[in-house]
Amino acid sequence: MTPPRTAQFSRRKALGGLLVGAASAAWRAPTIWVPKPTTLRVLGTHVTLQEELRVRAQADLGIKIEFSPGGSAAVLHQAATRPESFDLYEQWSNSMKVLWQANAIQPIEKRRLRYWDEINNLTKTGRVTPQAQLGLGDAPYRLLNVQPDGTLGARPSEHVSFLPYVHNVDSFGYNSALRSKGEAYKTESWSWLFDERHRGRVALVNAPTIGLFDAALAAQASGLMQFENIGDMTRAEIDRLFEILVAKKREGHFRGLWSSVPQSVEFMRSGDVEIQSMFSPAVSSLNGRGIDCVYAAPREGYRAWHGVMCLSAATTGRVRDAAYDYMNWWLSGWPGAFIARQGYYISNPERSREHLSDDEWRYWYQGRPAVNALRGTDGAVCVQPGEVRNGGSYLRRFSSIAVWNTVMDTYEYSLLRWNEFLLS
Amino acid sequence: MSAHETPPPAPSTWRQPSIRQRVTLGFAVVLVLLIAVGVTSYRGLQADSTRLAQYDESATTALLSTDLERVTANLQRGVQTYIHTGLPGLVESTRDLSSALSAEIESLHERVRGPELRTALERMLRHLEAYARNFEDAVVERALRNELVHDRMSVLADEATAALAELSLRAGNHALVNLLRARHSAMSYHDRLDAQLVDEAKRQLATCRAELAKQQGDVPLDAEGVARARVAVDDYETAFLRSVQATRAYLYLVNVVMAGESAEFAHQAAKLRQMALAEQNLLHANAAHEASRLLHLDLGLITLAVLLGMFSSWAIGLTIVRPLRDMTSTFKALASGRADLNIPGLDRRDELGEMASAAEIFRKKNAQTEQLLSQSRELSTELAAKQEQLENSNAELEQVMYTVSHDLKSPLVTSLGLIGMIRDMAARGQMDKAVSQLDRLERPNRRMSTLISDFLSFSRVGRVDAEHGDVELGPLVSAVLDELRVVDHMNTLDVEVAEDLPTVRGNSEALQRVFENLLTNAMKYASTSDDTRVEIGFEQHDDHALVFVRDHGPGIPLEYHARVFELFQRLETDQEGTGVGLAIVDRVMKHHSGDVRIEPTPGGGATFWLRFPQPQLLAVT
DSSP states (O other), X not given: OOOOOOOOOOHHHHHHHHHHHHHHHHHHOSSOOOOOOOEEEEEEOTTTOOHHHHHHHHHHHXXXXXXXXXXXXXHHHHHHHOGGGOSEEEEEGGGHHHHHHTTOEEOEEGGGOXXXXXXXXXXXXXXXXXXXXXXXXXXXXXXHXXXXXXXXXXXXXXXXXXXXXXXXXXXXXXXXTTSOOOOTTTTOOGGGGGOGGGTTOEEEESOHHHHHHHHHHHHHHTTSOOOSOTTSOOHHHHHHHHHHHHHHHXXXXXXXXXXXXHHHHHHHHTTSOSEEEEOHHHHHHHHHTTOOEEEOOOTTOEEEEEEEEEEETTOOHHHHHHHHHHHHHHTSSHHHHHHHTTTOBOSSHXXXXXXXXXXXXXXXXXXXOOSSOEEOTTSSEEEOTTOOOTTOSHHHHHTOEEXXXXXXXXXXXXXXXXXXXXXX | OOGGGSOOOOOOOSOOOOHHHHHHHHHHHHHHHHHHHHXXXXXXXXXXXXXXXXXXXXXXXXXXXHHHHHHHHHHHHHHHHHHHHOOHHHHHHHHHHHHHHHHHHHHHHHHOOOHXXXXXXXXXXXXXXXXXXXXXXXXXXXXXXXXXXXXXXXXXXXXXXXXXXXXXHHHOSXXXXXXXXXXXXXXXXXXXXXXXXXXXXXHHHHHHHHHHHHHHHHSOOOHXXXXXXXXXXXXXXXXXXXXXXXXXXXXXXXXXXXXXXXXXXXXXXXXXXXXXXXXXXXXXXXXXXXXXXHHHHHHHHHXXXXXXXXXXXXXXXXXIIHHHHHHHHHHHHHHTTOOSSOOTTTTOOSHHHHHHHHHHHHHHHHHHHHHHHHHHHHHHHHHHHHHHHHHHHHHHHHHHHHHHHHHHXXXXXXXXXXXXXXXXXXXXXXXXXXXXXXXXXHHHHHHHHHHHHHHHHHHHTTTTOOOOEEEEHHHHHHHHHHHHTTSGGGGGSEEEEOTTOOEEEEOHHHHHHHHHHHHHHHHHHHTTSSOXXXXXXXXXXXXXXXXXXXXXXXXXXXXXXXTTTSTTOOOSSSXXXXXXXXXXXXXXXXXXXXXXXXXXXXXXXXXXXEEXXXXXXXXXX
């Protein structure tokens, strides 16, 4: 698929716009008015709020961009309670319910999204291919479209609640030095998290909207319980799940729960943990340190997440225009290629292809062996020649989604049980 | 084998260290080992002291970490109580506990040295800081939530209700009903924490606003009143949604973030205690192991020192004391004058070697003294022999003088008597008679002449026949017999001479006189016997030869066997003789290192045996 060629953002064009504005201002007043460059405040996490991206975006767009990275919970709380403190919010689709419920973000006009048509069906229909497994929970397509009644739904409309962009699938990672490598989609299973052989060396992510699903997938894969809908658990199901988790914790099955990617790296690096919930950067970091951490491709499917870029309810005028420019810049190709080198996918992959070498495209998107050593965004080699991305191609990986990170209706209740689990 | 019998060892090229060096070396080795024992013991004690300090520190760390766990448990309990009660006093006590815990961690961090312990403490501190920070946020969110839920939402709800109630009098109560429903949903949310109720409340508020707008279209209403009601509803929704976020934030902070930090903090505290205990156990095990190792090392070194000491003692005994003892024996032997011994240790290059060299000098002196003594003894013996010989010679000379005087005197007296008779006869003119007496006078003079001649012969033995050579006895005896047969009566004798008489070393003239005397003697006596045989033969022995001359005459009585060889000794027989012949035989044989003896011949007669020692016996012919 080749994306249609559209006008590219450039510093020259942006400056041209500013000059027109300046001339207009001079006509209205005898004094020379030099407008301040627009400042765009972006709130989010370190996953997408990276300095290279900020510098590149500023250069391309001719605006000032301020990044305010923070922890997931903190930025979500800030976004939900103080929409005036940011213009754009970059986080995960599982924050959408909270933000939308809090009236913290405003609908985004699809017509102003230059590459909307290039965005693939993963976020539009929930299936990256017609045969793909439909993930449960807060699948982005269910939260994407602003419905006439002001709710979010799957039915397309002229407005969307977020710009789909960065996304990936998560699973668990395991140290292959301590557990022989499994076969992707065949032997690798979420049940390994409950495997007795790893007792005392298992960790989960300390985030109920994420870790709860890892635990639920593990319990279900182990045959300990079955969920009616794992993406929308009932209180009874949550009670049963936490009974299992607390029992296992009391048996000493868990080393603990990690709260940050560096902490998850340290868990496995130190040998405290053999298998755990993981994010892609942690796996890359461990591999870079010589620890053969395998990012599993569970036969039950992945836990997927989708990045969302939301427009603050308080943002208006030129800043909102700049926000649309920034959203369009994100899908313009280079940023997609940039984050591809970190293992993430972009919603319109073909546009970023021209910014990737054939080898990079072959490895990151097609799931084929790397011919040469590939470097990450930090310049360090992160893929060795001959290496194949576990789980295969982009289409293969996103055809096997068990559940999306989700804020369920039982979210608050799950928090109370989570506390019990942590302190049991 | 005694020391002086030990053969001298082969000289060695190795430079043997001196006794002083060896003794010094032996003591130095033992001293070094003793110093090593001291050093290892000292270092072991030092290490023990260090380990004890480490153990003490570790024990303190374990104790403090246990205390940390206790304080942590108190902190968690306080927070949980606050979560459930919201009592403001618990906030301060939690802050105090958190500060105390932080100070305790920092204090412990300054005490411990192990990097793992320090890292664990640093992590604990980070988790505690995050815990405290999030607790403050939670307090804020809880206060906000309480303010929203219990105060502001009620006020706003009342305002909106009042505004809508006023409007509903004219436009109906649909909007108000929805507001009340929304208020109920909102209250239910805070009671049941069901997110669906939030959506429900939002929908109801949206309906309320829609009804308000609808009613405004249907029935002319007070625009200001509608706006006021609308704002009141919006404000209520805003407050409600903010309370929802505050609730969620609070729940998230206390149940996820704080609980996570607390769990990790507790884990690190437990790990700290385990590490401290493990370190204690390790230190204990190391101390036990080191003590055992040190004990074994010291025992080994002491054993080695003892063994080396014993070895040194043995080596000194072997290489010094024993040689010294041998040297002492040697010196004692030397002091007793012995020189026929080997000095031990002459090849040594040490002090004992020098002592041996001195002993060797003594030994050589002894040898010289012994040689001198030997020479002196030989000279004394020789002198004694000479003296005895001289005495014998004197005695013999005396005897000879007496005998000669006597024997010469007798013919002289006879001659003088005859001369007197002749003179008397001549004086009486009895010339014929006197002349006839002259014949009688001749006989004693001839005897005196013979006597003198024999005496001369005797005296010449050993003086004029000193030259020795190989003498074949067969021809010599034949020549003697030929001379003797000139005498008539000799021809009647039956002389038997062995054909293979030996050749001897000697003087032929002297030996000839020996056989002349013996054969003359034998023939003389054989002629007086019926058995006239005279036998000359010999017997060959390993170291000498015996030649005999045997007759079967009347023989010689045994009591004369020793005397017949003395000068001028004659048997009381009728046979003429001077008594010098056998003395000559005896003297000649002695000059030939041999001898002569007499044995009776079986059946009568005498056998003279001449013994020639081996050096004189050259060959058997």
